Amino acid sequence: MKVYLDNSATTAMAAEVIEAMSPYFSDEMGNAQSVHSFGQRAKAAVEKARREVAALINAAPAEIVFVSGGTEADNLAVRGIAEAHCDYGRHIITTKVEHPAVLATCESLEGAGYRVTYLPVSRSGLVSIGDVREAISDDTVLISVMLANNETGTIQPIEEIAGLVAEARARGLDHLHFHTDAVQAVGKIPVDVTRLGVDLLSLSGHKIHGPKGIGALYLRKGTRLTKLLYGGHHERDRRAGTENVPGIVGLGRASELARTQLDERMSRMRELRDYLEQEVISRFPDIRVNGDRQQRVPNVSNMSFGGIDGESLLIALDLKGIAVSTGSACASGSLEPSHVLQALGLTRDEVRGSLRFSLGAYTTREEIDYAVSVLVETVDRLRDMIPADEPESAEAGSVVES
Numbered sequence: 001m002k003v004y005l006d007n008s009a010t011t012a013m014a015a016e017v018i019e020a021m022s023p024y025f026s027d028e029m030g031n032a033q034s035v036h037s038f039g040q041r042a043k044a045a046v047e048k049a050r051r052e053v054a055a056l057i058n059a060a061p062a063e064i065v066f067v068s069g070g071t072e073a074d075n076l077a078v079r080g081i082a083e084a085h086c087d088y089g090r091h092i093i094t095t096k097v098e099h100p101a102v103l104a105t106c107e108s109l110e111g112a113g114y115r116v117t118y119l120p121v122s123r124s125g126l127v128s129i130g131d132v133r134e135a136i137s138d139d140t141v142l143i144s145v146m147l148a149n150n151e152t153g154t155i156q157p158i159e160e161i162a163g164l165v166a167e168a169r170a171r172g173l174d175h176l177h178f179h180t181d182a183v184q185a186v187g188k189i190p191v192d193v194t195r196l197g198v199d200l201l202s203l204s205g206h207k208i209h210g211p212k213g214i215g216a217l218y219l220r221k222g223t224r225l226t227k228l229l230y231g232g233h234h235e236r237d238r239r240a241g242t243e244n245v246p247g248i249v250g251l252g253r254a255s256e257l258a259r260t261q262l263d264e265r266m267s268r269m270r271e272l273r274d275y276l277e278q279e280v281i282s283r284f285p286d287i288r289v290n291g292d293r294q295q296r297v298p299n300v301s302n303m304s305f306g307g308i309d310g311e312s313l314l315i316a317l318d319l320k321g322i323a324v325s326t327g328s329a330c331a332s333g334s335l336e337p338s339h340v341l342q343a344l345g346l347t348r349d350e351v352r353g354s355l356r357f358s359l360g361a362y363t364t365r366e367e368i369d370y371a372v373s374v375l376v377e378t379v380d381r382l383r384d385m386i387p388a389d390e391p392e393s394a395e396a397g398s399v400v401e402s
Ligand code: PLP
Pocket: 008, 068, 069, 070, 071, 072, 074, 099, 101, 146, 148, 149, 150, 181, 183, 184, 204, 205, 206, 213, 214, 215, 330, 401, 402
């Protein structure tokens, strides 16, 4: 049996998404900028998808910019705002647990003379509103805090931070902007840009049963930012490059499914995730669930198995057809222990023994039952292999980001 429990890394495309995309690989191959009928049909498909993405997050279609994925959306948001508003200030506030798409962009801006505050998080992975308030200064142009963390699923208090941003603007800091990376939240919890109070929001197709290599940046009407790519006047001059029509169509259909099936998907995933956790914890009461157990997306469980090397466990599970990840997977080959779990204050042993289970819209009870039985047997076997005198603080294992 094959059980894919790594949906935070990527998801399988929904059958409806593949069906919707398929004509755009063959007969409907027009360039959305062309004047003839091929081009017009491609353009109509792109605009239909734009309306679907907008509807998913309660935005206006004109506020959606199609980009190549979550990474580009994050780069465009952070660099675009920082550069466009540098005359007002060069200070950015973010957190220590952001995805590298945000962190590495901030680091590169530091090299260009910007000042970045990386806020700490609590033991459960949450940023403190007091810390955000204290960090805001007259030269702050951007706050970027993710909605849901990719390793633990922890949901940050975005609405409260938006409240601080509104207060700061009322004091005259009109150049202050608020971005959230919602790549791991969209399709898992309701996401409404007006309720959240953000100016920019990143999302990605392949995390919501859509295609890889496509994403979107929500840009509140009137928000000014510089571009990453120069070329034609695509996407209302905000992102040059011939539109990835099949990808955009796929993202549109995936967004429609995510919106219309959200309630059903959320309750199914939450029920199965909680069942998985209960079964594992009832068998191994010493296991630690990482991140906030309440403020969490319904599809992720990050657990630390004391005394076990997460990589060995991952490989043993893979041999039995079960795909999970250690901490998080994307900067494959990295030997760095997870920066997220470290920021939560986990010991090296807890970081080393952590596994992330992430469910998708199509995960079944049978799959979870199989995963639990193999996991219990494997953890028992690996723990039996630990020599009684082996110290538990071995080097942290390699960790990948996604
Ligand atoms: N932001 C978060 C929180 C993610 O989990 C990911 C996934 O890897 C990204 C950004 C990058 O998205 P993409 O893979 O579409 O570039």
